[in-house]
Amino acid sequence: MNTIGQNMEQKKTQGRLVCVGLGMTLGAHITPASLKQIESADVVFIGASTGIVEEWVKSINPNTISLQPFYQGRNSRKETYAQMIEAILEQVRLGKNVCGAFYGHPGVFALAPRKAIKQAREEGYDAYMEPGISAEACLYADLGLDPGATGCQQFETNQFMFYNRQVDIASLLILWQVGLAGDKESSNFSTTRESLQQLVDKLVEYYPPTHRAIVYEAKLLAIDTIRQEEIELRNLPKAELNMNSTLVIPAYKRLIDLKL
Amino acid sequence: MNNIVNFLSQLGASSQSLTQDQIIELAGEHQLSEQEIQAVLERDHQKIAELLNARTNVCGLLLPAEDDEDAEDDSSREEEIAA
Numbered sequence: 001m002n003t004i005g006q007n008m009e010q011k012k013t014q015g016r017l018v019c020v021g022l023g024m025t026l027g028a029h030i031t032p033a034s035l036k037q038i039e040s041a042d043v044v045f046i047g048a049s050t051g052i053v054e055e056w057v058k059s060i061n062p063n064t065i066s067l068q069p070f071y072q073g074r075n076s077r078k079e080t081y082a083q084m085i086e087a088i089l090e091q092v093r094l095g096k097n098v099c100g101a102f103y104g105h106p107g108v109f110a111l112a113p114r115k116a117i118k119q120a121r122e123e124g125y126d127a128y129m130e131p132g133i134s135a136e137a138c139l140y141a142d143l144g145l146d147p148g149a150t151g152c153q154q155f156e157t158n159q160f161m162f163y164n165r166q167v168d169i170a171s172l173l174i175l176w177q178v179g180l181a182g183d184k185e186s187s188n189f190s191t192t193r194e195s196l197q198q199l200v201d202k203l204v205e206y207y208p209p210t211h212r213a214i215v216y217e218a219k220l221l222a223i224d225t226i227r228q229e230e231i232e233l234r235n236l237p238k239a240e241l242n243m244n245s246t247l248v249i250p251a252y253k254r255l256i257d258l259k260l
Numbered sequence: 261m262n263n264i265v266n267f268l269s270q271l272g273a274s275s276q277s278l279t280q281d282q283i284i285e286l287a288g289e290h291q292l293s294e295q296e297i298q299a300v301l302e303r304d305h306q307k308i309a310e311l312l313n314a315r316t317n318v319c320g321l322l323l324p325a326e327d328d329e330d331a332e333d334d335s336s337r338e339e340e341i342a343a
Contacts, residue, residue, distance in 0.1 A: 026272050027269035027272025027273045028273060029272075049318065051309040052305065052308055052314055054314060059262060066315065068315055220305070221272070222274075223303050224303055225303075
């Protein structure tokens with residue numbers, strides 16, 4: 001066998017990991033590069049937003065394993081993600097061409113893909129990420145907001161609530177996963193009125209209670225409509241929120257020109 | 261590929277905003293059953309998943325990196341103050 005052939009043979013048996021993004025809306029957002037990775041993988045691990053998306057990926061590559069069963073125990077999500085990473089790497093160590101397919105962008109607010117890639121590289125395997133269209137990208141398109149206009153701050157809601165984060169009220173503020181507000185231990189799948197009131201109490205340190213925010217949800221299927229519901233901050237505890245709800249808070253003050 | 265998955269995938273890829281009549285026509289072209297068409301028109305994810313025999317209880321969550329060992333190892337950053 002010549003050198004090129006030997007190298008190819010070596011790579012084939014070495015195992016590799018590519019984490020790809022599926023985008024938010026089934027069929028609408030996946031890139032040709034990500035699709036190719038799913039089609040050509042020996043095994044695909046999928047972290048999707050709906051069971052319908054899981055079936056779509058299975059139709060592209062029947063050797064697809066759902067990561068959902070890992071959520072079913074009573075572990076904290078940190079433990080859950082550690083188990084997911086181990087399951088993915090186990091297949092890489094067996095010499096397989098492994099694809100991790102995750103909804104949205106696999107590197108945005110996504111611990112498992114990033115850590116799996118890091119660990120695979122540390123163990124000497126070829127591992128990288130293909131970007132996807134994230135909820136953030138959809139938000140800018142659907143709500144007609146440009147983060148460049150005022151600047152943009154964004155936090156996972158619980159990080160915002162439980163750590164000392166400073167808000168710039170002249171910029172756009174996005175709070176992800178507001179439907180899990182108050183889940184400090186990362187072990188619940190919903191929020192409570194009390195937790196949302198706690199979040200409002202923190203926000204009204206910066207904004208008037210009547211400041212209007214937007215509850216946003218991206219389309220998961222092409223037949224869906226986006227959720228774009230205006231709400232006064234003080235009414236947030238009464239809002240119906242889901243796991244995929246995002247709170248978007250427009251700038252409250254104009255930019256101040258520092259004429260030095 | 262299952263008809264309804266194929267239908268949703270093609271609808272997503274086409275980036276079209278269809279009227280109800282157009283959706284019914286397209287669904288017919290994909291040989292969707294009456295039940296499937298009804299579930300599509302009602303935007304009923306749960307029903308579509310059931311018809312596909314797909315998982316109906318799905319968890320899609322974000323986890324920020326505040327507990328990441330990368331941050332813990334980075335001594336150049338001051339410790340975040342818990343509120």
